[in-house]
Amino acid sequence: MFRKADPILEAKNVSRVFPASGGRRLYANSDVNLTLYRGRTLGIAGESGCGKSTMARMLAQLDKPTKGEIRFKGKDITHLRGEALRQTRRHIQMVFQDPAAAFSPKMKVKDILCEPLLNFGIISKKETEAAAVRLLEMVELPGDFSHRYAHSMSGGQRQRVGIARALALEPEILICDEATSALDVSVQRNIIDLLVKLQQERNLTIAFICHDVSLVRSMSHQIAIMYLGHVVELIPGKLVGKCAMHPYTQVLINAIFSLNMDFSKPIQSVDSDAPSPLDLPAGCPFQNRCGHCMKICRETKPVLRETAPGHQIACHLYR
Numbered sequence: 001m002f003r004k005a006d007p008i009l010e011a012k013n014v015s016r017v018f019p020a021s022g023g024r025r026l027y028a029n030s031d032v033n034l035t036l037y038r039g040r041t042l043g044i045a046g047e048s049g050c051g052k053s054t055m056a057r058m059l060a061q062l063d064k065p066t067k068g069e070i071r072f073k074g075k076d077i078t079h080l081r082g083e084a085l086r087q088t089r090r091h092i093q094m095v096f097q098d099p100a101a102a103f104s105p106k107m108k109v110k111d112i113l114c115e116p117l118l119n120f121g122i123i124s125k126k127e128t129e130a131a132a133v134r135l136l137e138m139v140e141l142p143g144d145f146s147h148r149y150a151h152s153m154s155g156g157q158r159q160r161v162g163i164a165r166a167l168a169l170e171p172e173i174l175i176c177d178e179a180t181s182a183l184d185v186s187v188q189r190n191i192i193d194l195l196v197k198l199q200q201e202r203n204l205t206i207a208f209i210c211h212d213v214s215l216v217r218s219m220s221h222q223i224a225i226m227y228l229g230h231v232v233e234l235i236p237g238k239l240v241g242k243c244a245m246h247p248y249t250q251v252l253i254n255a256i257f258s259l260n261m262d263f264s265k266p267i268q269s270v271d272s273d274a275p276s277p278l279d280l281p282a283g284c285p286f287q288n289r290c291g292h293c294m295k296i297c298r299e300t301k302p303v304l305r306e307t308a309p310g311h312q313i314a315c316h317l318y319r
């Protein structure tokens with residue numbers, strides 16, 4: 001069962017529109033509602049181009065919605081600027097896919113890690129060595145890495161440094177955008193184990209954005225499935241292979257879990273945590289659980305309807 005904690009970061013009816021060729025408008029996100037709960041992980045999955053990174057950037061205050069609100073601990077932070085924005089951002093930090101691209105090749109790890117601490121006046125120059133060693137220990141790297149440069153570390157080690165830098169200011173929220181996607185499978189596992197450990201130690205709230213549902217599932221308390229800029233289903237993490245209802249979610253899952261799960265059976269409760277089957281009205285596109293529904297998704301705005309605690313599904317008839 002997915003148990004809600006305090007909401008800490010919320011996207012409310014958020015849309016992000018970009019100008020496209022021929023004077024058209026591209027809706028990267030359309031009326032998205034998402035809630036991050038304190039100490040929990042929200043996974044965000046979906047195919048390339050569905051709007052995950054755009055959403056991540058808005059949650060991390062690196063981009064502004066065209067419409068809608070971002071709320072942090074209940075306060076609207078959508079339009080913050082200047083010092084107020086800087087102070088809020090320190091609580092919401094981001095880990096990117098390729099930390100090497102974000103690190104200056106001329107900076108030692110020590111300087112990379114301590115830059116945010118110096119910027120906020122939390123430590124003095126004299127204290128950087130000790131602070132760097134402490135941060136390296138937190139991500140299980142030896143202290144002498146503080147004198148290395150980004151190019152002299154493996155991808156996994158660089159990502160550990162990326163996580164340590166993101167956690168330097170002791171944020172409450174970590175937004176991980178494809179943070180493990182560039183790594184080997186075994187290294188991905190290590191980084192996920194590290195994130196889970198840090199979450200438990202610090203009651204950290206995490207948004208884990210990834211195109212790979214199986215990876216998202218391995219660490220998420222709840223998973224939002226995005227399709228063409230919309231959230232089409234929100235599922236308790238461990239139930240994603242068992243009770244996903246939206247046809248698009250099933251397409252994503254079938255691509256991954258086809259070896260050990262039987263999706264030919266009708267969708268129904270498979271354990272005590274699973275929601276009851278939907279009681280869908282006649283004519284609802286989800287009665288016909290097939291690819292046709294996706295066409296409908298392109299043309300209409302899905303509205304999420306709660307079917308069980310932590311489980312919502314987009315239904316086009318509920319507006």
Ligand SMILES: Nc1ncnc2c1ncn2[C@@H]1O[C@H](COP(=O)(O)OP(=O)(O)OP(=O)(O)O)[C@@H](O)[C@H]1O
Nearest residue numbers: 018019026028047048049050051052053054055211
């Ligand atoms: N700055 C921008 N200007 C114009 N269009 C953009 C911009 N940023 C993103 N887009 C478009 O918005 C849509 C969503 O992009 P986004 O990067 O959020 O998708 P994504 O799900 O994160 O994809 P990926 O997994 O490949 O990173 C895409 O069609 C993309 O081309």
